[in-house]
Amino acid sequence: MNTIGKQVRLGLNGDEAVAYAAYHADVDVISAYPITPQTIIVERLSEFVYNGELDAEFIAVESEHSALSAAVGASLAGARTFTATASQGLALMYEILYIASSLRTSIVMALGNRAFSAPINIHCSHDDAYAARDAGWIQFFAENVQEAYDLTLIAFKVSEDKKVLFPSIVNLDGFILTHSVEPLTIFEDKKEIKEFLPDREAVNKIDPSNPITYGPLALPDYYMEIKKQQAEAFNSTPARIKEVFSEYEEFSGRSYSPLKKLYVDDADIVFVVLGSTAGTMRTMVKKWRKNGEKVGVLSLTLYRPFPSREVAEALKDVDTIVVMDRSYSFGSPGGQLYMDVAAALNKYGRYNRLINAIYGLGGRDFTPEMAEDMLHATKDPSIREIWVGVRG
Amino acid sequence: MKHPYLRYLRPENVPTVFCPGCGIGIVMKALFQAFDELGYETLEEFVFVSGIGCSAWIPSPHILADSVHTLHGRAIPVATGIKLVKPDLNVLVIGGDGDIAGIGGNHLLHAARRNMDLMVIMINNQVYGMTGGQLAPTTPYGMKTTTTPYGNPEEPMDTCDIVASAGANYVARWTVGHYLQLKDAFKKAMEKQGFRFVEAVSQCPSRVSSRIGLSPADHIKYYLRNSVDIRKAEELLPEERMEKIIVGEYVDRNKPGYLEKIKMVMRR
Numbered sequence: 297m298n299t300i301g302k303q304v305r306l307g308l309n310g311d312e313a314v315a316y317a318a319y320h321a322d323v324d325v326i327s328a329y330p331i332t333p334q335t336i337i338v339e340r341l342s343e344f345v346y347n348g349e350l351d352a353e354f355i356a357v358e359s360e361h362s363a364l365s366a367a368v369g370a371s372l373a374g375a376r377t378f379t380a381t382a383s384q385g386l387a388l389m390y391e392i393l394y395i396a397s398s399l400r401t402s403i404v405m406a407l408g409n410r411a412f413s414a415p416i417n418i419h420c421s422h423d424d425a426y427a428a429r430d431a432g433w434i435q436f437f438a439e440n441v442q443e444a445y446d447l448t449l450i451a452f453k454v455s456e457d458k459k460v461l462f463p464s465i466v467n468l469d470g471f472i473l474t475h476s477v478e479p480l481t482i483f484e485d486k487k488e489i490k491e492f493l494p495d496r497e498a499v500n501k502i503d504p505s506n507p508i509t510y511g512p513l514a515l516p517d518y519y520m521e522i523k524k525q526q527a528e529a530f531n532s533t534p535a536r537i538k539e540v541f542s543e544y545e546e547f548s549g550r551s552y553s554p555l556k557k558l559y560v561d562d563a564d565i566v567f568v569v570l571g572s573t574a575g576t577m578r579t580m581v582k583k584w585r586k587n588g589e590k591v592g593v594l595s596l597t598l599y600r601p602f603p604s605r606e607v608a609e610a611l612k613d614v615d616t617i618v619v620m621d622r623s624y625s626f627g628s629p630g631g632q633l634y635m636d637v638a639a640a641l642n643k644y645g646r647y648n649r650l651i652n653a654i655y656g657l658g659g660r661d662f663t664p665e666m667a668e669d670m671l672h673a674t675k676d677p678s679i680r681e682i683w684v685g686v687r688g
Numbered sequence: 689m690k691h692p693y694l695r696y697l698r699p700e701n702v703p704t705v706f707c708p709g710c711g712i713g714i715v716m717k718a719l720f721q722a723f724d725e726l727g728y729e730t731l732e733e734f735v736f737v738s739g740i741g742c743s744a745w746i747p748s749p750h751i752l753a754d755s756v757h758t759l760h761g762r763a764i765p766v767a768t769g770i771k772l773v774k775p776d777l778n779v780l781v782i783g784g785d786g787d788i789a790g791i792g793g794n795h796l797l798h799a800a801r802r803n804m805d806l807m808v809i810m811i812n813n814q815v816y817g818m819t820g821g822q823l824a825p826t827t828p829y830g831m832k833t834t835t836t837p838y839g840n841p842e843e844p845m846d847t848c849d850i851v852a853s854a855g856a857n858y859v860a861r862w863t864v865g866h867y868l869q870l871k872d873a874f875k876k877a878m879e880k881q882g883f884r885f886v887e888a889v890s891q892c893p894s895r896v897s898s899r900i901g902l903s904p905a906d907h908i909k910y911y912l913r914n915s916v917d918i919r920k921a922e923e924l925l926p927e928e929r930m931e932k933i934i935v936g937e938y939v940d941r942n943k944p945g946y947l948e949k950i951k952m953v954m955r956r
Contacts, residue, residue, distance in 0.1 A: 330819035
């Protein structure tokens, strides 16, 4: 395929890939606080800035609360703005998450997915991504280092688009992607991507000659109308996201879509999964197919807005759906992704058998044996929830 | 023969997790000697509270006593809660500069203002060490870190100055090279009420010493050479002061602590 941007092949870990993407996006402001496993991203970016390769402001603030607050200010002032965090850092940003989306900023955040304390853990769970699910941020999930790079560039284009104007999170599994070196293809330089991602043209930016007020009081007489408008705007973003996926494919030769399906169309059993485990499941499903099992995998590149119609359409004729959650929603009917899938199916009049598989919490390795346990569970009609790979 | 201070440690966690050459070992020994000289056979009268960072690992899991390992920056408010419910216990917070002065700086300010009956030990290695040596609010001007590869453009905060002016009863800074002074400061702080703050400037062999080309021992010598007693610091010009480590007692006063002040208000 002929692509527009000149590209090079090299080996990077997920954090470095995201740093290169932010560099190639020619960001204007980076504000961040150190937290494992995201730290390499901002270390690389600080090098780009202080080497004079990237004309940007880099501010090492005193907390994640300040990191996102500074990012809100920078984005409203018209800058292309980037931050990165993980786990407790995202939790500390929580109140500003809603401010950033409701003020319609265009911040892009990389989230090195990591478990919430306690006990203290620095490895992968999707607790942080799920915690942000209701906050009005577009969320992408990368399956590998290549996707972490591509989706970061795509996120800037999407978030700054005048038909979108919502901030984005690019999720990459902590350590599994943030710290694993993989081969990938990136643009040779930031000028190669400039046509895809020109300098930001901010809408309603802070401008003393045209004063506006962001975020004033709206009491019961107006608040609900504002939220309904915001909901409509947010829910309309997937159309534009899909267009940006196509535009990116023209530039890079790599295609993206909200869902990735393998053998889903004729499957009796489908595993639904987010992040790097999709690759593991694809390997397992190919193996099981050879044994005559009619199995498939559905993974989501776009997690928010949740592609409800596409998910329901893809899964409508599947007998058993195993929804894999790398987190636990205490006291809920099931894990967070499980609830999304169940609600999406219900919305379109489908009531398939669903099993919720809780896996990989706090970086517990997800092994082929654990995948076999999940397949085994589908054979027992009484099973509705399993914790895979857990002792006792 | 068993080392006498091993009675303060959980034997299954010795040797500790700290890097060879880390100043934390010196701080731990000074603290244990202070316990010993004050006659504490066990630490059952103490509760230790820590946040996140290398220094926060001193109590959890090493010290043989009750401890709470909380969130990054939040040790002081958690310790405040414990002290209010268990006023008879000595509540001791141990943390690093990023934890105590950086992300938890606001809590530090207000606990000092309130003269809360807590002792805080802040081990200052001048960076965020555990995450790889990034710029901290205590990083000296011009120092190279992993997020300021050509030197820090910002001026650091003098945490002792801030805590003293906020109202703490006792504030002292020593480097790990000033072992005896550090131990005596711990002893003095432990015997007082109100808010007590002891800063121990320490080398980080993995993230700082190696980066600036010093061995841990040479780094301690560098601290000693660059230290100026607080009584002589007033003679320094502001630009000279920025390059020095001011050591000594910033304040030593006996205002009533928060618990005492509450009783005074109740009596009215």
